[in-house]
């Protein structure tokens with residue numbers, strides 16, 4: 001066993017629970033479909049509430065802040081529950097409504113935790129365990145879809161939906177997935193996980209430093225060509 005295989009053995013996250021067929025959908029509306037190869041990024045959100053996929057699906061398909069007549073189905077493709085469960089909530093081929101013009105090329109993944117206080121100020125951080133699950137899950141998805149770690153972004157980082165230019169400077173529209181979520185740190189940990197998997201497969205021999213440079217990229221390309 002090499003050191004990467006040892007490290008991989010120590011990473012424990014739960015297996016995903018597939019709820020796609022169980023969640024309620026809108027009676028007559030449908031999302032557009034796409035090929036999986038159209039997905040170019042994973043967008044991280046917060047529900048800003050300790051909620052469940054069922055409650056989010058029920059909210060999304062009724063008249064809401066996104067659509068006057070409700071969305072066709074839940075807007076997130078996956079959710080990470082309060083206890084660190086990973087729920088698959090929508091097929092990746094469905095173009096759901098979570099980031100405006102970025103929807104056709106984005107996958108939405110939501111963290112179930114409360115970031116705002118009673119005054120609506122974004123002040124609370126998610127538990128480290130929840131972030132760890134997010135980072136490993138995003139790493140798995142990146143490996144499957146051929147996305148590099150820099151393709152994991154927060155809702156607030158996307159132009160138009162997360163921020164806009166106002167009088168020559170950047171103005172934030174959203175703080176999602178929560179101000180206390182350090183997205184650079186998330187990406188570094190996604191990269192670390194990917195380096196471990198690439199090493200465990202005998203394709204990477206460098207440091208597990210979360211810096212996805214030429215050596216990591218070369219190993220990743222080899223990994224993808226072997227599939």
Ligand SMILES: [Zn+2]
Pocket residue numbers: 044045046155174176177
């Ligand atoms: Zn969001």
